[in-house]
Amino acid sequence: MFNLLKKEYRKADVHTPKDLFEVLANHEDIDVVKPWGFFDWDTMENRFMKVPKDVKKQHVFTVDCNRDPSISLLFCQTTFGEPETTQEIILDEYKDKDWGAIGFAHPEKIEEPGMQDIKWKELYDKWRPLVPAYKHKDWKFFMEDPGVKRRATVTSNTKQSTKKLRTERSRTSTEAVDKAAPIVEEGESESAVV
Amino acid sequence: MVCKNALARVIGFSRIKWRGIWLCVKNEIPLPMHGHSHKPGDNDAVGGQGNRSCKDKTTMDALKSFFKFVTTLAAPRATRLVRALSTTGTNTSELQADDDDLIELPTYLSKRGLYKKFLGDNGYTYTADAVGRITISKDDNNDNANKLSSPPSFRTFMRYWKKNHLKLVIPKPREDICGDCFIFANQSKFRINQQQQDDEAKTCSDDDELSVASGLDDDEDNNNNGGGRGSQFQAALASEELILKAAIHVKAAQQQREYVNQKIQQAQEDQLLPKHERRWCFTADYAQNMYVPNFGGEQPGETYYYSPVNAYCFGVVDNAWKQTAMSAFVYLEDQGKKGGNNVCSLLWQEFGRKGLLPLFDLDTGTVEDFHVPSPEINLVFDNCGGQNKNRMVFRLLFYMVKRKLCRVAIEPFSWCEDIPKTAVTGCSIY
Numbered sequence: 001m002f003n004l005l006k007k008e009y010r011k012a013d014v015h016t017p018k019d020l021f022e023v024l025a026n027h028e029d030i031d032v033v034k035p036w037g038f039f040d041w042d043t044m045e046n047r048f049m050k051v052p053k054d055v056k057k058q059h060v061f062t063v064d065c066n067r068d069p070s071i072s073l074l075f076c077q078t079t080f081g082e083p084e085t086t087q088e089i090i091l092d093e094y095k096d097k098d099w100g101a102i103g104f105a106h107p108e109k110i111e112e113p114g115m116q117d118i119k120w121k122e123l124y125d126k127w128r129p130l131v132p133a134y135k136h137k138d139w140k141f142f143m144e145d146p147g148v149k150r151r152a153t154v155t156s157n158t159k160q161s162t163k164k165l166r167t168e169r170s171r172t173s174t175e176a177v178d179k180a181a182p183i184v185e186e187g188e189s190e191s192a193v194v
Numbered sequence: 195m196v197c198k199n200a201l202a203r204v205i206g207f208s209r210i211k212w213r214g215i216w217l218c219v220k221n222e223i224p225l226p227m228h229g230h231s232h233k234p235g236d237n238d239a240v241g242g243q244g245n246r247s248c249k250d251k252t253t254m255d256a257l258k259s260f261f262k263f264v265t266t267l268a269a270p271r272a273t274r275l276v277r278a279l280s281t282t283g284t285n286t287s288e289l290q291a292d293d294d295d296l297i298e299l300p301t302y303l304s305k306r307g308l309y310k311k312f313l314g315d316n317g318y319t320y321t322a323d324a325v326g327r328i329t330i331s332k333d334d335n336n337d338n339a340n341k342l343s344s345p346p347s348f349r350t351f352m353r354y355w356k357k358n359h360l361k362l363v364i365p366k367p368r369e370d371i372c373g374d375c376f377i378f379a380n381q382s383k384f385r386i387n388q389q390q391q392d393d394e395a396k397t398c399s400d401d402d403e404l405s406v407a408s409g410l411d412d413d414e415d416n417n418n419n420g421g422g423r424g425s426q427f428q429a430a431l432a433s434e435e436l437i438l439k440a441a442i443h444v445k446a447a448q449q450q451r452e453y454v455n456q457k458i459q460q461a462q463e464d465q466l467l468p469k470h471e472r473r474w475c476f477t478a479d480y481a482q483n484m485y486v487p488n489f490g491g492e493q494p495g496e497t498y499y500y501s502p503v504n505a506y507c508f509g510v511v512d513n514a515w516k517q518t519a520m521s522a523f524v525y526l527e528d529q530g531k532k533g534g535n536n537v538c539s540l541l542w543q544e545f546g547r548k549g550l551l552p553l554f555d556l557d558t559g560t561v562e563d564f565h566v567p568s569p570e571i572n573l574v575f576d577n578c579g580g581q582n583k584n585r586m587v588f589r590l591l592f593y594m595v596k597r598k599l600c601r602v603a604i605e606p607f608s609w610c611e612d613i614p615k616t617a618v619t620g621c622s623i624y
Binding site: 005006009010011012013014015016017019020021024029030031032033034035036037038039040041042045048049051052055056059060061062063064065066071074078079080081089090098099100101105107110112113114115116118119122123126127130131141 | 446449450452453481482484485486487488489490491492494496497500501502503505507509519520521522523524525526527528529530531534535536538539540542543547554558560561577579583585586588589590591592593594595596597601602603604605606607608
């Protein structure tokens with residue numbers, strides 16, 4: 001399905017987000033939706049719940065109000081058909097309470113991260129001349145100049161960061177590693193492979 | 195009476211061809227034959243299309259030996275190898291590639307590249323310019339320069355491939371291959387190589403023994419054999435352990451796939467029921483990033499060095515319908531990231547679109563009494579830790595049940611991304 005979605009996109013010239021939506025919406029089985037916003041579920045959930053543990057090996061997670069009327073247990077299985085384990089997730093003070101109704105218990109909206117200054121600068125300076133002029137009005141970053149201040153910040157950031165990165169990049173001498181004792185003993189080599 | 199033009203059209207002849215045939219009949223001249231008709235070719239030994247290379251036995255032999263060599267380069271992908279080793283993959287009908295006879299070459303090979311290598315092996319140089327014009331010239335320095343009288347064309351090369359090695363394919367590169375399968379495959383490949391080396395070494399030593407030491411003591415000979423048997427036994431034991439591990443892995447993946455399929459079937463059975471009586475099953479995942487601006491039609495060279503803005507796409511499929519429709523939530527990197535909070539928010543929005551969200555009492559915040567929760571909602575994800583498999587998505591299940599979206603909320607994660615095709619037919623989210 002994702003392939004179908006992107007089939008047209010790969011061939012098309014997409015200059016603005018509006019173009020992207022138009023291209024993606026071409027396929028009849030695909031309904032392109034604009035998100036209405038993102039919410040901070042983590043903070044809201046932290047108020048009422050603990051963090052589930054040892055979830056890496058588990059593959060089926062169930063919350064079942066028929067088996068657990070208090071809705072506080074997370075049923076976990078490594079695979080379907082394997083024995084179930086349970087984890088108490090709801091905090092003790094909220095057990096047997098309608099915590100969903102406390103202060104409406106809804107997640108707060110997360111602020112949009114915004115465009116990186118360096119990308120804004122690049123969009124305006126480099127991409128804009130390649131995009132047809134009549135499409136500039138469709139995207140803010142083609143219309144508005146990032147400004148002198150932002151440009152200065154980008155330049156100083158780039159210079160500082162690259163210099164800093166180069167000088168502070170961690171290095172390990174290969175000679176030192178070769179001289180050191182071997183990590184795997186000869187007897188262990190068989191077990192290390194399998 | 196039938197008009198001759200109409201008759202010609204019915205037969206499928208053009209006007210000129212019809213006229214030529216008519217003139218031949220009128221003047222009692224035999225009908226003209228195509229230059230290649232009834233000449234030996236690759237299609238038929240007697241009456242196929244003529245082809246110089248196909249008539250040449252040397253060329254055919256060279257192609258035969260080349261494809262014999264190419265077949266040795268075959269490297270099955272990790273999951274296929276694991277399935278073959280464990281021999282538990284009996285339910286092949288739902289696997290992503292059903293054909294077990296396929297011989298898969300490494301993905302870095304290309305058809306043109308192989309043709310180039312074939313020519314190179316037989317004393318010809320293949321060069322292509324920037325526009326795509328191809329030149330094939332004889333390489334006099336090559337020892338095989340005079341092996342072939344004339345090089346076969348790419349078309350002949352491909353025709354031979356299709357005719358004689360149809361199952362030999364160059365697959366597309368795959369992503370999201372299961373990590374465990376990959377490790378198993380590497381280990382088993384290592385074992386196979388080691389075994390081959392041991393066998394070769396043993397053959398060499400046997401030859402030496404036969405030629406040089408025909409008068410060795412019987413005791414010494416027995417000792418050597420005993421040592422060989424010991425190492426063979428160790429190797430067999432190790433590979434057996436490996437296969438057992440792989441078998442457990444494949445079995446678990448199959449069980450998980452069957453479970454998800456069962457949930458999808460339940461959702462399809464309930465598709466015509468009212469919303470509050472249906473068992474729902476959604477499959478969701480992020481697609482690979484897209485970019486804005488994207489010059490897909492014509493790409494100016496310098497744009498290669500520019501960094502475009504990332505566009506993210508989160509797809510949610512309602513598996514209740516066999517003809518699946520996907521809701522694609524598309525947003526740019528300045529609007530949001532790709533973490534657990536985003537996954538939860540978009541799922542919640544999809545529940546809203548499906549009319550599953552309850553109404554709240556605005557004074558108390560409690561769900562209205564008239565709201566009836568659905569019996570079950572299943573959310574199928576791949577096993578991507580951090581993005582889909584994280585604390586926010588797990589705890590969303592509690593919120594769903596507490597806010598009376600459903601009575602049971604289940605999140606099955608696919609065990610292995612490539613072995614189970616967990617998504618419903620027509621949806622290849624994985």
